[in-house]
Amino acid sequence: MPEKxxxxxSPSGRMHLGNAFSxxxxxxxxxxxxAGLVLRMEDxxxxxxxxxxxxxxxxxxRWxxxxxxxxxxxxxxxxPYCQRERTALYEAAFRRLQAQGDVYPCWCSRHQRLAASAPHPGETRDLGRCPCRDLSRAERERLALVRAPAWKAAVPxxxxxxxxxxQGPQSFDLSRDCGDFVVRRADGVFGYQLAVTVDDxxxxxxxxxxxxxxxxxxARQLWLMERLGWAAPVYAHVPLLLAGDGRRLAKRDRDLDFGALRARKRPQEVLGVLAALAGLREEPGPVTAAELAAGFSWGRVAREDRTLSPEALERLFPEKDEKSGGPC
Structure with missing residues (x-):
């Protein structure tokens, strides 16, 4: 198989610096x-x-x-390359998992699911199996009369x-570290883990x-691939770009989005900032993507998250705008 x-x-807002970094x-x-490269929309x-x-x-x-x-x-x-047009493919994979006994119906509320999968800081928790996994057939039939269930993966x-x-060698106990996860919501929308596995x-x-x-x-996706009989890809999980208060850059917060960046900077300047954040260059000077590709290796990429403090932002995006030659 050729490399790809x-x-x-996810087209849920304007692309920001963290998206461009990845x-x-x-x-x-x-x-x-x-390798070749494919762009798909997780919509x-x-x-x-x-x-x-x-x-x-x-x-x-393209800019x-x-x-x-x-x-x-x-x-x-x-x-098609938009997920909303690929639901028949997800349905086929879901039916295979269902026939193999790898999924089960779940009537937990969203609040209950979040509580079960979000331990407090410093808390170690065995995420384990959802109580709905142990419901009897009669109990499932009774609940199905009230409302439609979500469907979860029954991980071992x-x-x-x-x-x-x-990031190097990784090891996860599916049940303890991941827990049973949603593969189809109660409204029929397929979950991220299943859709991404099918698409890849x-x-x-x-x-x-x-x-x-x-x-x-x-770990979840590798298990799904094994259950569906598909070959696994290799992974590289890159650092996150964090705001000064420690939160991850997000589209909803309009953190360094490309509407603002394109108004102030040239593409080579933004690429230089991204290269410096990745550890590929010591200083965030202008550079092209082709120049970066010529000397790229994973051994040069930083492993730890990058915090964009006000001081770091001033260094990366100084007040003097090189695009206009004057103050921003």
Missing amino acids: GRFAP FLLAWLDARASG LDPDRTRPAWSELLVEDL LGLDWDEGYAVGGPHG HETVSFSDLL ALMGVTRVVRGRDLLDSA
């Missing part, structure tokens, strides 16, 4: 290794995503000089291990570069 990387943004590293990994959630944001993502990526070989706005043999106490290209497998993705916060998702 991917970038899979995509640049995915682009560099693909170009340096001779499965109709309440959060909009086609207009997909168009802006494409515009911003940076980052291209892709297959996918959204380009086409290719493994489409089984260790999933893999070697991350950046059917699009022939062999290299996945994404944020470090998704490390445990790799």
